[in-house]
Amino acid sequence: MTRPLVRIRGLRKSFGSNVVVDDVDLDVREGEVAVLLGPSGAGKSTLLRCVNHLEKPDAGFVEVGGEIIGYRYAHQRLHELRPSAITRQRSRIGMVFQQFNLFPHLTVLDNIVEGPLAAGRLSKKEATGRAEELLARVGLAGRAQAYPRQLSGGQQQRVAIARALAMEPRLMLFDEPTSALDPELVGEVLGVMKDLAASGMTMLVVTHEIGFAREVADTVVFLDGGRIVESGPPAEVFANPRHDRARVFLSAVL
Amino acid sequence: MSDRFPSDTGLLGARLVPLRRPGQWVSAAVVVVLVAMAVHTLFTNPRFQWPIVWRYFTTAPIMNGLVLTLWLTAAVMICGYLLGVVLAVMRLSRNSVLRLVSFGYVWLIRSVPPLVQLLFWYELASLYPELSLGIPFGPAFVTVKTAHLFTGVLAAFVGLTLDVAAFSSEIIRGGILSVEHGQVEAAQALGLGPLRIFRRVVLPQAMPAIVPASGNMLISMLKATSIVSVIAVQDLLYSVQLIYNQNFLIIPLLLVATIWYVLLTTVLSIGQYYVERFYARGSRRGGSRGLWAVTRSNIPLFRNLAGIS
Numbered sequence: 001m002t003r004p005l006v007r008i009r010g011l012r013k014s015f016g017s018n019v020v021v022d023d024v025d026l027d028v029r030e031g032e033v034a035v036l037l038g039p040s041g042a043g044k045s046t047l048l049r050c051v052n053h054l055e056k057p058d059a060g061f062v063e064v065g066g067e068i069i070g071y072r073y074a075h076q077r078l079h080e081l082r083p084s085a086i087t088r089q090r091s092r093i094g095m096v097f098q099q100f101n102l103f104p105h106l107t108v109l110d111n112i113v114e115g116p117l118a119a120g121r122l123s124k125k126e127a128t129g130r131a132e133e134l135l136a137r138v139g140l141a142g143r144a145q146a147y148p149r150q151l152s153g154g155q156q157q158r159v160a161i162a163r164a165l166a167m168e169p170r171l172m173l174f175d176e177p178t179s180a181l182d183p184e185l186v187g188e189v190l191g192v193m194k195d196l197a198a199s200g201m202t203m204l205v206v207t208h209e210i211g212f213a214r215e216v217a218d219t220v221v222f223l224d225g226g227r228i229v230e231s232g233p234p235a236e237v238f239a240n241p242r243h244d245r246a247r248v249f250l251s252a253v254l
Numbered sequence: 255m256s257d258r259f260p261s262d263t264g265l266l267g268a269r270l271v272p273l274r275r276p277g278q279w280v281s282a283a284v285v286v287v288l289v290a291m292a293v294h295t296l297f298t299n300p301r302f303q304w305p306i307v308w309r310y311f312t313t314a315p316i317m318n319g320l321v322l323t324l325w326l327t328a329a330v331m332i333c334g335y336l337l338g339v340v341l342a343v344m345r346l347s348r349n350s351v352l353r354l355v356s357f358g359y360v361w362l363i364r365s366v367p368p369l370v371q372l373l374f375w376y377e378l379a380s381l382y383p384e385l386s387l388g389i390p391f392g393p394a395f396v397t398v399k400t401a402h403l404f405t406g407v408l409a410a411f412v413g414l415t416l417d418v419a420a421f422s423s424e425i426i427r428g429g430i431l432s433v434e435h436g437q438v439e440a441a442q443a444l445g446l447g448p449l450r451i452f453r454r455v456v457l458p459q460a461m462p463a464i465v466p467a468s469g470n471m472l473i474s475m476l477k478a479t480s481i482v483s484v485i486a487v488q489d490l491l492y493s494v495q496l497i498y499n500q501n502f503l504i505i506p507l508l509l510v511a512t513i514w515y516v517l518l519t520t521v522l523s524i525g526q527y528y529v530e531r532f533y534a535r536g537s538r539r540g541g542s543r544g545l546w547a548v549t550r551s552n553i554p555l556f557r558n559l560a561g562i563s
Contacts, residue, residue: 052442052443054442054443083447083448084447087442087445087446087447088445090442090443090444090445091444091445092445093443094443095440095443095444097436097439097440097443099436101434101436101437101439102440103437103441103455103459104459104536104537105458105459105533105535105536105537106536107536114444114446114454115444115445115446118444118445118446118450118454147535147536148536149536149537160440163444167445173443
């Protein structure tokens, strides 16, 4: 069997005396969609943020595409990487945030081309052409010259997805992408994410959208108190949760 | 009955009577009279000696002083702000030594009056007769006598630059802190390097918080450069003083300097408006308003006239 695209082993992260991620092992295979579920404070977002080194783990490691994130292994030691090396690793991992975090002083187009131009991968003209394709793909063709504030929340989040895709990532991280949206705008963002999953993108998603997990996920991972208490295909986990905490949570949200 | 409970038709048909505000009329009238008196005396008091003001307005010594004031202000602001950015970044860095040094610098410079600083740099020769460039605590390669080095203009430049650096670093630091941390995270996740994040994401978003305070500082520095007259640097004010010390036309010559300062401040204020508008792009839903529209909306009389026409 091929090596999984994402391998997380023994990952641990605490803030002060508060252990937020506690000895987590997780694999995500190429083309797979894994959804992280659990109550707030379960450590879902922190786990996700460790994958692109926005949080530095206290112990354990994250491997993406065969590379340890944030470190280099040599002589039985993990040496912290220089910022430029971490920047290069991050450039193949897309991330979408709860609060969109579009750059408000740049137009939609400039938001999308910023990453590819910074990486020096594309010329301005190529990057613009690619950005327009991506905007069409997320249903926002013709809005290239708008500023983020002129768009609805759902539109902003779709731009954020296009911005992440512009880097041609091999892995996409979604941190509660629909939690800051009005209910009627959630569907358009989930729609884009479904299309993305169908196109074969490897995705790691933190969400409270059970319907999305049920329909799109290959694996559902349930976290509580920083630990994985349940994981498996959605049909199995939702129909027959073995762990008490998962059962209580799922009965409340289903 | 009808007075206690007016009919609905009566209420619907009633004319609205706005509250009378006699106080507003009285206060406006008082202020208008006072302003009229002030303007009137400007033109009728012969001791202002306006013909002399205009005669000296563009003479060579005044223009030379004006040029010195302008380039000294520009040099001090540019170098002060470059140093200010460095100090702000030091203050926000993870390195505690850099943080402490930046904090100490700002504390010290803000504590010392600029005039004292200016005199200090002017008198540096009595404290350090010579300065050397070499290995710290080791041999020196180049040595210069400070008495030759620190002329009035250089002392003024150094003193004011250090002062601007301290104040601007606080303005810049405040601006940087006003940028949401999510912006930096999004840029990191996108694979932007630290320098590019600062230049492309943080600084442009810090500018709306930095520009108004900096415009204020630029304008006050334009006038604050006049303290260099105490160390005999011939700026606009000192040039004027040199002339009236000879001919005793004190008021008209002070007016010459004043009018120049007013003109320059006006130009800078208009410039600030356009810079602010540039950095506000993306923060408004509608289009931007021109300078004239903004001015008009700030003057109720003009707004009323516009409404009538």
